[in-house]
Each structure stands twice: as structure tokens, then as C-alpha cells.
Amino acid sequence: MPTPLLSRRARPLTGTLRVPGDKSISHRSLIFGGLAVGETTIAGLLEGEDVLATAAAMQAFGCAVERGADGVWRVHGRGVSGLDEPADVIDCGNAGTGARLLMGVAAQQPITTFFTGDGSLRRRPMGRVMTPLSQMGVQFVTRAGGRLPGAVIGPEVLVPIEYTLPMASAQVKSAVLLAGLGAAGETTVIEPKPTRDHTETMLRHFGAEVRVEALDGGGRRVTLVGQPELTGRPVVVPADPSSAAFPAVAALLVEGSEVTLPGVGTNPLRFGLFETLKEMGADITLANPRTEAGEPVADLIVRAGRLQGIEVPADRAPSMIDEYPILAVAAAMAEGTTVMRGLEELRVKESDRLGAMARGLADCGVRVEVAGDDLIVHGGGNGVAGGVTIPVDLDHRIAMAFLVLGMVSEEGLAIDDAAAIATSFPGFADLMNGAGAAIAPGPEAA
Known part of the structure; x- marks a missing residue:
């Protein structure tokens, strides 16, 4: 009602x-905690419905995610490309950030992951993420127009790419970089306008090698070295x-x-x-x-x-x-x-x-x-x-x-x-x- x-x-x-x-950082801290080896502690996590949907998604991928009595969240990760295939559909609720980033996570390994969301999320375009991930070898089955519900089918071998964003979108950039964690070699995203850089900051915080180059005209070139071993870290949101x-x-x-x-x-x-x-x-x-x-x-x-x-x-x-x-x-x-x-x-x-x-x-x-x-x-x-x-x-x-x-x-x-x-x-x-x-x-x- x-x-x-x-x-x-x-x-x-x-x-x-x-x-x-911060909602953006909360989503990412849960995701990177799940992709790291060891324990990640998260203080100040946003306990809103969007972020809780991402916590449930990381549990579906096989990670241990729990909230302590002290309000600190603890994630025990499975490592890059070490996640389980979810047994059920992942419901991202209203979270466009959660859905697009988790599609990048699902692309890392040869598993099939089904996603859905609420009425609002099912209207939102996912093609902007599907386009670069398809170039990396990922397959998709979705409703018309690239809309959820849909399936992400990871390849046996993920191909690193260089991708120029057609729009200023930190979500698309992040999805490509998250997928690139599972690819041998370097994955590069070129953004014509700088977008929020929480993903780059958190990648470094967890131990990945990321290079950022300023481009003429104000854009940026972001390069990730794939297949790192991320280590669990404390995060204060x-x-x-x-x-x-x-x-x-x-x-x-x-x-x-x-x-x-x-x-x-x-x-x-x-x-x-x-x-x-x-x-x-x-x-x-x-x-x-x-x-x-x-x-x-x-x-x-x-x-x-x-x-x-x-x-x-x-x-x-x-x-x-x-x-x-x-x-x-x-x-x-x-x-x-x-x-x-x-x-x-x-x-x-x-x-x-x-x-x-x-x-x-x-x-x-x-x-x-x-x-x-x-x-x-x-x-x-x-x-x-x-x-x-x-x-x-x-x-x-x-x-x-x-x-x-x-x-x-x-x-x-x-x-x-x-x-x-x-x-x-x-x-x-x-x-x-x-x-x-x-x-x-x-x-x-x-």
C-alpha cells in the first residue's frame, strides 16, 4: 500500500x-569485500534497501556477510573469480548501481546469474553495461531493450578490452573494471568527462594496480591490471x-x-x-x-x-x-x-x-x-x-x-x-x- x-x-x-x-561506497565496499581474500570490516554502511539488496547478492555468490552487534559489517570474501553460481534469482530491488556493478561481478567467471528488480529498475536500460561486457565475451538474455529480468552468462575466458564510454557513467565504468578483475591483462576505460572515482579508490585500497591518466579536454583514461589478489581491508563509509x-x-x-x-x-x-x-x-x-x-x-x-x-x-x-x-x-x-x-x-x-x-x-x-x-x-x-x-x-x-x-x-x-x-x-x-x-x-x- x-x-x-x-x-x-x-x-x-x-x-x-x-x-x-554513502550509497555508492556502501555498494562497493560489500562487493570488494566479497572479491577479496580474508575479512573486510565496514563501519558506517548505509543500511537502506538498495545496499541490503547488494549484501544479499554477495551472500548468494557464496560470501559470508553479517552485521555485528556493534553495527560494523563483516565480509569474508571468496577472492577474484572465486564466487559461487547463485542458486536463485538476484533481486536488486530499486538499485541501479547495485544491478550494474553486480553484472560486472557476475561476468568474471563461467557462471550464469539471473537478475531482476522492482518496477522502476525493470524499466531502466542495462544495454549500456551489456555493450562493453559483450565485447569481453559475456552473453546476455534479457527482455526487449536490454531490460531486466535477465541472465548474465560469463565466458570460459574473459577478454580484456579498451572501452570509451559513450556517456558519463560511473556505473558503466565500474562494471567494466569489476569484470576486468577476472581478465588476464589490462582493461582500460576512457571517460570523456570525469565521473565519481570511488571504484578506482577502492580498487587501490584493496590492493589492485590502477593507473589514471588525465586526457586533453578533461577526460580520463583508467587502466586496471587484471587478476590481482585483493586483500580484505577496513572501510569507513x-x-x-x-x-x-x-x-x-x-x-x-x-x-x-x-x-x-x-x-x-x-x-x-x-x-x-x-x-x-x-x-x-x-x-x-x-x-x-x-x-x-x-x-x-x-x-x-x-x-x-x-x-x-x-x-x-x-x-x-x-x-x-x-x-x-x-x-x-x-x-x-x-x-x-x-x-x-x-x-x-x-x-x-x-x-x-x-x-x-x-x-x-x-x-x-x-x-x-x-x-x-x-x-x-x-x-x-x-x-x-x-x-x-x-x-x-x-x-x-x-x-x-x-x-x-x-x-x-x-x-x-x-x-x-x-x-x-x-x-x-x-x-x-x-x-x-x-x-x-x-x-x-x-x-x-x-
């Missing part, structure tokens, strides 16, 4: 808000900057707010939203910068203030692709027009996020336009009327973005189903309510 939520005008948001662990974006923008918009978000990952290939918000005039301070398990982190101190509309260039999209829904909310409250360029990837996320944000903002009375792959939001600087219910189409980030907008609405704002929020940010409503928000069960914003 759907679980609608109603978000009303908030009091000033205050306090220290601990957001969940930073707070997810994509999740931190929601309380951060809420604090910027709700007058009188000041919140601290501790231990947030500040990897520059993931931090584009906060760079953009600062260009809009946001009061955001990075305190206590440090490095944990190879990843930069800091405590974010966010204070409310006025925002100005700006133009966000297309080349920034890879560093903030998951944050455009909440940026669009910030833009609706800014003074002047914000233009977000080059958002074609938003059309193939958990939902068509470009269309969903444009329709939802328009329903709230915001002037918004979609021009090709650009989103143009005309901010009024004075809040929105609200009084509507937004369909979120199983998309956690659309759901949270409109709950934040509800905090500065005149009449309250509802979402039709909050269930998907648990995929990345379990406890979101409770955390925000503890800081001063007013989110409660409710079928309509009236």
Missing part, C-alpha cells in the same frame, strides 16, 4: 544531523553527500536555520551540488577536513540565507547528477532564474527525473521550462503555494525533494508514496522532524 506523507511549513532547523552512509543535500538545502531555505552535517564525503567528483549552492550565495562551511579510507570528508555547517539564480554548466552534471531534484527546489526559492544544462541522464534514473521535477514544480505554481535536456527554473524567492500531492513514481530523490519544498510552502505539500525513501535514506522524516520539520502521514496537502 502507498504511504503518503505531508510536509508543512517548518520551524527553524537546528542541531547536528547524521545522514546515512563517509556520510553520503547526495543524502546530505536534502537537509542542507532545507536549512538554506527555512529562515533562521543552522545545522551541522558531520563526516560528509567531499570527493570533488561528487561535490558539484555544494559548489553550485555556494555560487548561488549559500552559507556553507567545511569544518574539520580529513581523509578516511582514501576518501576526503568534512563536517558541513549550513546556515539559512538568500539564494540567487545562476547557470549550471553541463560539464558539472557528472559530479552532481543525483542532486538535481533538490537543486531544482533550491532554484524555485532563489531570486531570479536558474538554468541547469545537460541533464539527459536524468531521463534514465529511477524515474524520468527531468520531467518529474518540471511537472511537480509547475503544479506548485513555479514557472519552469524544459528546453531539450536543460531545466530552467524561474525562482520567486518567497516560497510556493503548495496545496497539492506530488506523484513520485518510486523515486526516493523526487520524494525527498518535494518534502523539503513543503517545508517552505504556504499550504503544505504532499507526496503520494514515501516507501522509496528507505532505499537510500531510512529515517529521513524522523531526522528532519527532530530538527524542526513538520512531516506526518497524510494523503493530501490540505
Whole structure:
């Protein structure tokens, strides 16, 4: 059954808000722990539905994965190309990252692995992963259009390749590199625009040899030496900057707010939203910068203030692709027009996020336009009327973005189903309510 939520005008948001662990790093820590020899300990793992689906998948591959009473997860790996053939279908739920990375894992050895997911994931394109993996000798049987459910059939001998990404996608890059672990020789991925580099960082952390070369025009050439022996390692998962974006923008918009978000990952290939918000005039301070398990982190101190509309260039999209829904909310409250360029990837996320944000903002009375792959939001600087219910189409980030907008609405704002929020940010409503928000069960914003 759907679980609608109603978000009303908030009091000033205050306090220290601990957001969940980074989803991208959580997926990868479980996967690399399973591909390593020995024990991997993971502190701060995101215990959302997406990541728990990946934990179950690694168990299906024969790895021991368990959560200790201390909250630390422990993975006893099987080594590269040492996994079992799963006895049943692997259900990735809503996790596009989990599905695409696990397809790379399944490609490493001559086994057959069946994948499926929820209604949203079964609509998402897997052909972008299937194309390079097919060049390595992997076979696929899927629904029309390369969509799940489907089977990944690993070859007897995996062929290393050099592959140029046709789009900026860390998921595709990671799938190829994960498959390349099982190939003799070097596997290379050339990306025209840099994407999040958590896979490269974690490969090195577990003992693989990875070379990264900067290319003319801003791209990168990433080369992995195949068939390494990965060794179990401790991993500390930073707070997810994509999740931190929601309380951060809420604090910027709700007058009188000041919140601290501790231990947030500040990897520059993931931090584009906060760079953009600062260009809009946001009061955001990075305190206590440090490095944990190879990843930069800091405590974010966010204070409310006025925002100005700006133009966000297309080349920034890879560093903030998951944050455009909440940026669009910030833009609706800014003074002047914000233009977000080059958002074609938003059309193939958990939902068509470009269309969903444009329709939802328009329903709230915001002037918004979609021009090709650009989103143009005309901010009024004075809040929105609200009084509507937004369909979120199983998309956690659309759901949270409109709950934040509800905090500065005149009449309250509802979402039709909050269930998907648990995929990345379990406890979101409770955390925000503890800081001063007013989110409660409710079928309509009236």
C-alpha cells in the first residue's frame, strides 16, 4: 500500500544531523569485500534497501556477510573469480548501481546469474553495461531493450578490452573494471568527462594496480591490471553527500536555520551540488577536513540565507547528477532564474527525473521550462503555494525533494508514496522532524 506523507511549513532547523552512509561506497565496499581474500570490516554502511539488496547478492555468490552487534559489517570474501553460481534469482530491488556493478561481478567467471528488480529498475536500460561486457565475451538474455529480468552468462575466458564510454557513467565504468578483475591483462576505460572515482579508490585500497591518466579536454583514461589478489581491508563509509543535500538545502531555505552535517564525503567528483549552492550565495562551511579510507570528508555547517539564480554548466552534471531534484527546489526559492544544462541522464534514473521535477514544480505554481535536456527554473524567492500531492513514481530523490519544498510552502505539500525513501535514506522524516520539520502521514496537502 502507498504511504503518503505531508510536509508543512517548518520551524527553524537546528542541531547536528547524521545522514546515512554513502550509497555508492556502501555498494562497493560489500562487493570488494566479497572479491577479496580474508575479512573486510565496514563501519558506517548505509543500511537502506538498495545496499541490503547488494549484501544479499554477495551472500548468494557464496560470501559470508553479517552485521555485528556493534553495527560494523563483516565480509569474508571468496577472492577474484572465486564466487559461487547463485542458486536463485538476484533481486536488486530499486538499485541501479547495485544491478550494474553486480553484472560486472557476475561476468568474471563461467557462471550464469539471473537478475531482476522492482518496477522502476525493470524499466531502466542495462544495454549500456551489456555493450562493453559483450565485447569481453559475456552473453546476455534479457527482455526487449536490454531490460531486466535477465541472465548474465560469463565466458570460459574473459577478454580484456579498451572501452570509451559513450556517456558519463560511473556505473558503466565500474562494471567494466569489476569484470576486468577476472581478465588476464589490462582493461582500460576512457571517460570523456570525469565521473565519481570511488571504484578506482577502492580498487587501490584493496590492493589492485590502477593507473589514471588525465586526457586533453578533461577526460580520463583508467587502466586496471587484471587478476590481482585483493586483500580484505577496513572501510569507513563517509556520510553520503547526495543524502546530505536534502537537509542542507532545507536549512538554506527555512529562515533562521543552522545545522551541522558531520563526516560528509567531499570527493570533488561528487561535490558539484555544494559548489553550485555556494555560487548561488549559500552559507556553507567545511569544518574539520580529513581523509578516511582514501576518501576526503568534512563536517558541513549550513546556515539559512538568500539564494540567487545562476547557470549550471553541463560539464558539472557528472559530479552532481543525483542532486538535481533538490537543486531544482533550491532554484524555485532563489531570486531570479536558474538554468541547469545537460541533464539527459536524468531521463534514465529511477524515474524520468527531468520531467518529474518540471511537472511537480509547475503544479506548485513555479514557472519552469524544459528546453531539450536543460531545466530552467524561474525562482520567486518567497516560497510556493503548495496545496497539492506530488506523484513520485518510486523515486526516493523526487520524494525527498518535494518534502523539503513543503517545508517552505504556504499550504503544505504532499507526496503520494514515501516507501522509496528507505532505499537510500531510512529515517529521513524522523531526522528532519527532530530538527524542526513538520512531516506526518497524510494523503493530501490540505
